[in-house]
Amino acid sequence: MISILPIAPLASRVAAGKRLVEEAKKDPRIWLLTADVARSTGLGAFVDELPNRFINLGIAEQTMVGVAAGLATCGKLPYLSAFAAMLSLRACEQIRSDVAYPNLNVKIFATHSVLALAKGGTTHHATEDMAIMRSMANMTVVVPCDMYEAEKMISALVRIPGPAYIRLRRGNDPLVHEEEFSLEIGKAIQLRDGNHITIISCGRLLAECLIATRILSEYGIQARLLDMHTVKPIDVAAIEKAARETEMVFTVEDHNILGGLGGAVAEVMAELGGVAPLYRFGFRDVYAGIGPEEQLLDKHGLSAEKIANKIKEILLRKGINAGPISPYPEGLSKSKGG
Amino acid sequence: MTLLTNEELEILRRKARVIRKDILEMYAVSGGGHFGGSLSVVEILTLLYGKVMRYDPRNPKWPERDRLILSKGHTNGALCGALAEFGFFPKDLLNTFNQLDSPFGMHPDMHKIPGCDMSTGSLGHGSAVAAGIALAGKADRLDYFVYLILGDGECQEGTVWESASVSAHYHLNNLIAFVDRNRISQEGMTEEVNRLEPFADRWRSFGWNVQEIDGHDFEQIYAGILAAQQSKEFPTVLIAHTIKGRGVSFMENTYKYHYADLTSEELELARYELDVEGGE
Numbered sequence: 001m002i003s004i005l006p007i008a009p010l011a012s013r014v015a016a017g018k019r020l021v022e023e024a025k026k027d028p029r030i031w032l033l034t035a036d037v038a039r040s041t042g043l044g045a046f047v048d049e050l051p052n053r054f055i056n057l058g059i060a061e062q063t064m065v066g067v068a069a070g071l072a073t074c075g076k077l078p079y080l081s082a083f084a085a086m087l088s089l090r091a092c093e094q095i096r097s098d099v100a101y102p103n104l105n106v107k108i109f110a111t112h113s114v115l116a117l118a119k120g121g122t123t124h125h126a127t128e129d130m131a132i133m134r135s136m137a138n139m140t141v142v143v144p145c146d147m148y149e150a151e152k153m154i155s156a157l158v159r160i161p162g163p164a165y166i167r168l169r170r171g172n173d174p175l176v177h178e179e180e181f182s183l184e185i186g187k188a189i190q191l192r193d194g195n196h197i198t199i200i201s202c203g204r205l206l207a208e209c210l211i212a213t214r215i216l217s218e219y220g221i222q223a224r225l226l227d228m229h230t231v232k233p234i235d236v237a238a239i240e241k242a243a244r245e246t247e248m249v250f251t252v253e254d255h256n257i258l259g260g261l262g263g264a265v266a267e268v269m270a271e272l273g274g275v276a277p278l279y280r281f282g283f284r285d286v287y288a289g290i291g292p293e294e295q296l297l298d299k300h301g302l303s304a305e306k307i308a309n310k311i312k313e314i315l316l317r318k319g320i321n322a323g324p325i326s327p328y329p330e331g332l333s334k335s336k337g338g
Numbered sequence: 339m340t341l342l343t344n345e346e347l348e349i350l351r352r353k354a355r356v357i358r359k360d361i362l363e364m365y366a367v368s369g370g371g372h373f374g375g376s377l378s379v380v381e382i383l384t385l386l387y388g389k390v391m392r393y394d395p396r397n398p399k400w401p402e403r404d405r406l407i408l409s410k411g412h413t414n415g416a417l418c419g420a421l422a423e424f425g426f427f428p429k430d431l432l433n434t435f436n437q438l439d440s441p442f443g444m445h446p447d448m449h450k451i452p453g454c455d456m457s458t459g460s461l462g463h464g465s466a467v468a469a470g471i472a473l474a475g476k477a478d479r480l481d482y483f484v485y486l487i488l489g490d491g492e493c494q495e496g497t498v499w500e501s502a503s504v505s506a507h508y509h510l511n512n513l514i515a516f517v518d519r520n521r522i523s524q525e526g527m528t529e530e531v532n533r534l535e536p537f538a539d540r541w542r543s544f545g546w547n548v549q550e551i552d553g554h555d556f557e558q559i560y561a562g563i564l565a566a567q568q569s570k571e572f573p574t575v576l577i578a579h580t581i582k583g584r585g586v587s588f589m590e591n592t593y594k595y596h597y598a599d600l601t602s603e604e605l606e607l608a609r610y611e612l613d614v615e616g617g618e
Contacts, residue, residue, distance in 0.1 A: 055473065055508075063466040063501040070470020073448070073456060074401070074478070093460060094497075098467060102448055102457045 004214075005174035005207050008147040013042035013111045013168040015147035019154040020079060020109075021045045024053065027158060029077040033068050035061045041081045041111040041168075061086050065094035065106075072104035077158070084110035084126035084167060092132055099163045100136040107157055108133075111168045122287040126167075131259025133165040134232045140164040141232040142185065143261075145206040146173045149229060152183040160185060167203060171293070174207035176227065186230045188238035194222035197311065197320075198242035201252040202228045202261055205281075208297070209252050211304035216311060223311075231261050239268045243276040247320045250279050250311060254302060257282040279314055281307060341560050346389065350556050353423055354384040358585050359612050360419035360432055362605075368436035370599035371444070373589050375489055376413040378520040378580040381554045383420040386485055389556075390563055395425035398453045404482045405455040405471050409464025410489035410518065411445040412597075418442045418451065426453035462495025464488070465515070469501050472510040472573075483567065486515040491523030494532045499544065505573045506545030513573040514566045515546075518553060520582035524596045541575045553578025586611050 008015070024030035024046065031053045032038065032046045038056060039047065047054050057064040061082050068078035080087070087095070087110045099106045110129065133141045142157070142164065144150035150168060157164050176191065183189070191206070192213050201209045206227055213223040224246055226238055242249055249269065251262040262280030269278050281302060288296050297303055301310060314320075342350070357380050365371025383406075387393075391404040408417045415435065422429040434440035441450035445459030455471070458464050468486040475482050492498060505513055519537070521528055528534050541548045547569055551558040559578065566574035582596070583589025586608045589598075600608065 052477070057504055058507075060500045060504065062497050063469070063504050066463055066466020066497070066501060067470035067473065067504065069456070070467040070472075071474050072470075073467070074471055074474035076474055076477075094463060094466070097457070097460050098463055 004211060005176065008172045008175050010147050011042060011170060011172050012144055012147045012150035013170065016109070016144070016150040016154045016166070016168060017042040018045055019151040021049055023155060023158050024050055027077070028053075029075060030158070031055070031071060031076050031078045033057060033064050033078050033080050035059055035064050035082040035086070037083060037111075038081055041083075041109065043081050043109075061091040062094045065091045066098050068106045069094075069098040069102070069104050072099075072106050077105050077107070079107045079109050081109045081111065083112045083124065084129050085112075085124050088126055088129035088132045088165075095133075095163075096136050100138045103138045103162055105161050106163050108163070108165045109168065110165060112170045119290060119292070121290050125288055127254070127256050127283050127288060128259070129165070129167060130231050130253070130255050130261060131263060134259065134264060138162055139232065140185065140230070141167070142230050143167040143202040144229060145176045145203050145227060148175070148177045148179050148181070149183060149227075153185070153229070156183060156185050169204055173204055176206050176210060183229070186233045186235060188235040189227040189229065190224065190238075191227050192223065192225040194224040194246065196222045196246060197248045197250065197315070198224040198226060198246045199250045199252060199311075200226045200228050200239070200242070200261065200265055202231060203254060205252045205254050205297070205302055208302060208304040208307060212307040212311070215304060215308035219312060221312070221315070228261060228265075231264055234264045234268065236268050239265055240272055240275075243269055243272055246276065248277050248279070248315065248318070250281060252281040252302065252307060254297065255282050257284055277318065281310070341557055341564070342389070347556060350384055350388050353388055354380050355613065357384060357416065357419035357423055360422065360429070361415040362586075362608050362612055364415045364418070364432055364435040364442070366600050366605045366608075367433070370597060371415055372412045372597050373586070374522065374582040374593070374596045375410060375518060375520065376416040377584045377586065377589065378553070378582050379410070379413055379416050379487060379518045380584070381556060382487065382516050382518070382559060382578055383416055385556050385559045385563075387420050387424040389560065391485065392482065393453070395453065398426060402480055402482055404485065405468070406485045406487070407456045407458065407464040407468045407471070408446060408487050409458055409468070410461065410487060410492055411458030411464070414442070414444060414446045417446055417454065421451065421453040461489065461492040462497035465498050466501040466504070468513055468515070469505045469508070469510060472505070472513040473508060475512050476510070482512070484513045486513060488515060488517045489523075490517050490519045490521060490528055490534060490537075491531075493517060493534055493537075494523075494528070502541070502544045502546065509571050510573045511569040511571055514563060515573065515575040516553070517575060517577050518580055519577050520580045522582045522591070522593045522596065524593060526593055538577055541577070545572055547572050547574040548577065549574065550577045550579065553580035554584060
């Protein structure tokens with residue numbers, strides 16, 4: 001696996017946790033609740049610095065969500081900290097019926113998402129959480145790709161009332177963003193422009209996609225890359241623009257391809273009506289298995305090289321125009337809008 | 339010793355009678371409802387709103403109010419009847435029960451029903467929410483109480499015990515729970531379906547104060563609440579022994595009217611027994 005991006009000095013969850021402490025010092029509404037994993041989830045600083053607004057409910061995710069709902073009815077702004085797999089699955093009904101339905105101001109800080117606990121196996125992998133959370137009315141779903149985005153997201157969400165699900169990983173992510181950039185919830189960030197294809201991703205795999213775009217560029221394929229950090233509400237305008245301005249759209253997510261980022265983009269594109277073809281990278285309706293995270297991602301075709309190779313293969317098969325120095329026969333070319 | 343005057347008792351009994359009639363009409367007119375558990379919880383709700391709780395019907399979100407979480411949300415007709423009777427909204431609105439876009443449905447919605455403190459419906463959820471509100475009260479140094487109403491069948495849900503553990507651990511003495519112990523759930527007797535006894539011991543072992551009371555006796559309910567309010571450390575549960583379907587002879591002590599749609603003959607008989615014609 002190529003790794004040419006700098007690695008963040010902090011894990012996204014740790015950076016987000018530090019930012020949360022800063023926000024909580026300014027905003028007395030903010031509380032932190034955990035199901036006995038505050039330190040594991042990078043929130044030790046909150047525990048140490050703001051103990052009066054911290055509650056460890058023990059290994060009781062469902063009760064934690066209910067308690068948060070109760071606090072929220074009294075004007076508090078609880079952040080919940082637990083592993084993504086347990087939050088989205090074990091406490092799913094409490095999140096839906098006690099938080100999303102009454103539209104309460106509860107932020108769900110779901111760490112160790114995806115394969116972060118890769119060796120933990122399927123019980124500890126969250127590969128359905130975006131689909132589950134996205135299907136709940138009132139819920140915002142965000143997926144930061146690195147520590148800088150995670151920090152900005154925490155600050156942005158403090159200011160947006162209503163429930164939100166923040167999908168965070170465990171380790172130190174490659175840096176996709178510079179420290180200073182503008183982030184708006186619900187608005188995709190274009191990381192790279194390109195006129196041939198568009199890759200839409202979020203979270204950890206954006207780094208792989210960024211490298212993949214460089215590989216593709218060497219073959220003359222200019223890929224636009226969108227950081228779709230907000231999976232819900234999804235940036236319909238950015239997807240439509242990509243579908244109309246480039247030949248094909250690819251989504252890349254560390255999630256089952258059903259119902260997550262790829263599902264959300266597919267829904268938008270279906271309503272556009274055949275403007276451009278779509279391919280979804282992700283776990284293709286399988287559980288990921290056991291192994292080190294990077295190796296598992298590679299096994300499922302989610303490393304930069306495999307993403308790039310697959311894209312080339314699909315473009316060739318579909319006969320889609322792949323740029324001025326395309327290795328493909330000229331007769332297959334068809335360009336959109338000249 | 340009596341805690342309530344004869345005049346207070348007379349008013350409470352009259353209110354309870356009115357709320358029972360409202361439950362009957364709401365459910366009968368809208369094509370069915372949870373009669374059994376709604377009729378069994380009437381005295382508890384009547385006493386709470388009629389004598390105990392601190393609230394302002396003109397300012398239902400008053401931060402210092404006492405809260406009530408109807409965790410057995412399927413008996414919302416009883417809650418709506420009580421809230422209407424105690425001035426939160428005009429009683430004629432109850433005619434819309436379960437109709438399109440009505441604020442009042444089978445389960446309560448906190449954003450639609452004035453005076454409703456939490457949306458409930460799925461069993462085993464209210465107890466954690468009540469704990470959260472009790473924790474907020476302590477953090478904000480507000481002296482309100484949180485009244486939580488559980489069904490006994492509901493206590494077969496594991497989350498009731500998960501949150502019972504949390505409430506005792508965090509010394510939530512501002513939380514007072516009732517269990518409407520009518521001994522019957524949707525399809526049978528709780529002790530035959532999934533045994534709850536020794537019920538009081540279960541609560542005690544979780545660290546709660548426990549009292550057993552007659553849930554239709556205003557004096558006993560009131561005495562239980564007053565004692566619970568004095569708890570210095572732990573939450574209290576009042577196991578209220580009640581009669582499912584109380585007040586309508588053919589609904590009493592049977593699972594068959596847990597949820598029912600009445601025939602016109604049944605409705606007439608129920609109306610007669612609840613003294614609709616006789617008024618107050």
